[in-house]
Amino acid sequence: MSLDYVKFSPGFDKFMPKEYRDMVEHGPFGKKVTVSQMGSFKEILEEHPMCAGCAMTLFIRLAMISFPNPEDTITVGTAGCGRLAISQAAIPFVYGNYGDQSAVASGLSRGLRLRFGDKPKDVVVMAGDGGMADIGFSMTLHSWFRKERFTTIMLDNEVYGNTGGQESGMTNKGQVLKMAPLGKKFEKMDMVGMAKLAGCAYVATVVPNNPRRVESVIKKAVLVAREIGPTYIQAYTSCNIEYSIPTDKVMEDAKNVENDRYQFSEHLTEEAKHYLATRYGFKEYLPKPATATALPQA
Amino acid sequence: MIPQYGQYSVRPGPEAFLPPAAASMGVVLPDPGQAHINGRIVPEEEAFEEAARMFLGGTVPTIFPGPLVLWAWNEKARKKAKAIKHLFDTLKECAPTGAKPMLIPMPDYRPKYPKINPEVEINPNHPNLTIWHNKIDVCMFVGVHCHQANLSLKIIRGGTNCYTIAMCAQAGHEDACLSFRDASVEKIMHLAEWVKKLKGAVTFGAIKKHVAVLESKDRAGGTRN
Numbered sequence: 001m002s003l004d005y006v007k008f009s010p011g012f013d014k015f016m017p018k019e020y021r022d023m024v025e026h027g028p029f030g031k032k033v034t035v036s037q038m039g040s041f042k043e044i045l046e047e048h049p050m051c052a053g054c055a056m057t058l059f060i061r062l063a064m065i066s067f068p069n070p071e072d073t074i075t076v077g078t079a080g081c082g083r084l085a086i087s088q089a090a091i092p093f094v095y096g097n098y099g100d101q102s103a104v105a106s107g108l109s110r111g112l113r114l115r116f117g118d119k120p121k122d123v124v125v126m127a128g129d130g131g132m133a134d135i136g137f138s139m140t141l142h143s144w145f146r147k148e149r150f151t152t153i154m155l156d157n158e159v160y161g162n163t164g165g166q167e168s169g170m171t172n173k174g175q176v177l178k179m180a181p182l183g184k185k186f187e188k189m190d191m192v193g194m195a196k197l198a199g200c201a202y203v204a205t206v207v208p209n210n211p212r213r214v215e216s217v218i219k220k221a222v223l224v225a226r227e228i229g230p231t232y233i234q235a236y237t238s239c240n241i242e243y244s245i246p247t248d249k250v251m252e253d254a255k256n257v258e259n260d261r262y263q264f265s266e267h268l269t270e271e272a273k274h275y276l277a278t279r280y281g282f283k284e285y286l287p288k289p290a291t292a293t294a295l296p297q298a
Numbered sequence: 299m300i301p302q303y304g305q306y307s308v309r310p311g312p313e314a315f316l317p318p319a320a321a322s323m324g325v326v327l328p329d330p331g332q333a334h335i336n337g338r339i340v341p342e343e344e345a346f347e348e349a350a351r352m353f354l355g356g357t358v359p360t361i362f363p364g365p366l367v368l369w370a371w372n373e374k375a376r377k378k379a380k381a382i383k384h385l386f387d388t389l390k391e392c393a394p395t396g397a398k399p400m401l402i403p404m405p406d407y408r409p410k411y412p413k414i415n416p417e418v419e420i421n422p423n424h425p426n427l428t429i430w431h432n433k434i435d436v437c438m439f440v441g442v443h444c445h446q447a448n449l450s451l452k453i454i455r456g457g458t459n460c461y462t463i464a465m466c467a468q469a470g471h472e473d474a475c476l477s478f479r480d481a482s483v484e485k486i487m488h489l490a491e492w493v494k495k496l497k498g499a500v501t502f503g504a505i506k507k508h509v510a511v512l513e514s515k516d517r518a519g520g521t522r523n
């Protein structure tokens with residue numbers, strides 16, 4: 001993993017499909033690209049087989065643009081809709097068995113640290129709510145308690161989308177789904193609360209209709225995971241198929257859900273704030289100067 | 299006739315939707331200095347000659363370089379890439395009139411959707427598409443990670459009539475019709491020398507006859523070697 005792996009061996013340039021030549025010439029590798037530059041560079045994720053209008057795809061696309069060093073990033077995923085797009089990206093993807101993504105990422109991130117020492121190699125887990133909060137729940141939580149340094153991103157569509165609409169722990173109470181006809185019996189799990197409790201250094205909730213914000217949380221989460229500790233992003237990525245959201249209303253739905261129960265939230269430990277401020281120049285986390293005390297009257 | 303364990307010959311298909319892994323049929327990997335032809339262990343030099351004959355006897359002999367050589371990971375990859383390019387140029391120079399040598403890259407292993415472009419790339423998850431599209435009858439894998447090569451070789455044997463050669467940098471591939479092991483710059487260059495040496499000695503399309511002979515041996519019911 002280095003910039004060399006995004007260069008062709010001499011003599012092969014003209015044999016490479018155009019897509020790859022574009023990636024080498026106009027891709028984001030070794031450059032700092034932002035979501036506001038979309039359309040002016042070759043993205044690492046373009047074609048995918050997910051449903052038309054799927055908000056999860058938009059989120060994944062934005063997340064990939066936001067990786068601080070895509071050439072040094074490995075994504076880890078599992079069964080579920082998201083992997084269909086994540087596996088199409090032009091960066092390495094490790095596909096674990098259903099639910100074991102955080103265990104795979106733990107080993108991977110430790111191995112990369114042994115192999116590459118201080119050179120940052122970012123490991124990012126992206127998986128559905130079922131894969132993370134149900135089947136892979138113990139592995140997700142244990143990776144946080146063990147303070148594994150990688151980023152966990154939940155693609156929370158509040159349903160098992162890939163298998164046709166079963167309820168997950170993240171489905172809201174009372175929600176009726178194709179394969180939960182009586183409605184869900186218990187509350188949506190508080191994974192954000194658990195992430196904080198388990199000691200994640202950075203925790204955020206976000207929806208995909210604010211690309212700048214998605215970019216900001218992904219960047220911070222990945223950077224903090226390099227040195228400080230586990231980070232968790234929970235993204236509302238609606239399933240327009242299982243929730244019957246017309247494709248042209250997907251963003252409207254995201255906005256409504258954001259206003260209702262998915263407000264943007266961000267939690268950082270003091271150590272994470274200090275690190276982001278001093279290492280990466282995030283001014284908002286610099287200690288505020290003490291308010292000047294009023295000068296005594298002459 | 300269903301071949302028995304130990305009698306299996308690894309040769310061009312189309313064999314079946316799910317051909318058996320050659321290893322499960324008793325085909326073993328060569329030791330250093332050896333290679334295998336159709337599953338039969340041979341001294342490496344014999345395999346060089348056979349591979350060169352197959353290349354020259356093909357109507358569309360094709361080299362499939364994989365990510366390990368296509369991308370400039372390190373000096374070794376760059377050197378191997380140069381040698382492969384040399385082999386390809388030699389093949390173009392020496393192939394009989396009518397043959398159409400190709401070099402088609404396998405840049406990565408993504409299960410690409412909605413589809414690959416078989417004219418310009420090959421993908422390990424459906425290598426048959428590229429082979430069918432270009433009517434490739436002999437190919438060589440080089441620089442492809444072993445697990446992906448095994449998958450592709452089996453799919454090719456299952457669904458196409460393409461003769462497969464593996465220039466493997468590790469211990470070789472049972473699932474190729476012919477496999478080298480410990481591939482190096484020198485070995486790739488040596489294969490190019492053999493191609494040069496046999497220039498004019500192999501007739502256009504001779505591979506068809508070769509495959510027919512293998513098949514008639516099968517029908518005769520003897521061991522498939």
Ligand SMILES: Cc1ncc(C[n+]2csc(CCOP(=O)(O)OP(=O)(O)O)c2C)c(N)n1
Binds near residue numbers: 079082098130160163
């Ligand atoms: C061990 C195992 N059990 C069940 C499955 C079947 N399966 C595939 S995807 C999926 C549901 C995915 O739901 P979620 O994780 O919420 O992701 P989404 O598809 O909604 O994005 C299930 C149950 C599997 N692949 N492996």
Ligand code: SF4
Binds near residue numbers: 050051056081162
């Ligand atoms: S089933 Fe739902 S989550 Fe899955 S791709 Fe379709 S819209 Fe997206």
